[in-house]
Amino acid sequence: QVQLQESGPGLVKPSQTLSLTCTVSGGSISSGNYYWSWIRQPPGKGLEWIGYIYDTGNPYYSPSLKSRVTISVDTSENQFSLKLTSVTAADTAMYYCTRDHPEVTNAYDIWGQGTMVTVSS
């Protein structure tokens, strides 16, 4: 059973870059045509899709975050990562990594537990 685990700093200063990693266990990130995604949730608010990388090589980002986001894959480490530049307090959120259903594109049936990132000086 594939499992996902987010990791990274819990505190980032304004204007700096938020960097998170999602480690995939129980399966290879290279197997299958999956969408590996990042989704975030500000405290007390709803879910916001950040972007995905498809089949380990093709990223696509939310238009509202596109200028600041990079999602990439490291197949040797069985990980994918998120970088968000020029962060502000509005980027404070729980960040989840996900994988989609093997038969349904972008229906997220596997989620990490989430990692809370606070943007503050």
Next chain:
Amino acid sequence: DIQMTQSPSSLSASVGDRVTITCQASQDISNFLNWYQQKPGKAPKLLIYDASNLQTGVPSRFSGSGSGTDFTFTISSLQPEDFATYYCQQYDNLEVTFGPGTTVDIK
């Protein structure tokens, strides 16, 4: 961008009640609509995919219907463990959007 709306934003119900939540897309998304349940402090859980298909292991009291722009999510008989927030989510034309959520709490 495709926008998603949900109604109501919250509702109070009793155990055994039938609960219905609606989700509307700003343009035709065929049946590319999924439903999730989220409990406090937990990651969301996929319940329904492609508008009406029950995810493996999800109780049959949950159901979904609709296509195009209008979708419905139903809990046929609310159970104590169903008090949570429910989100719809669309995937169409490469982009993903979540609805704002509906919180179901105890009456």
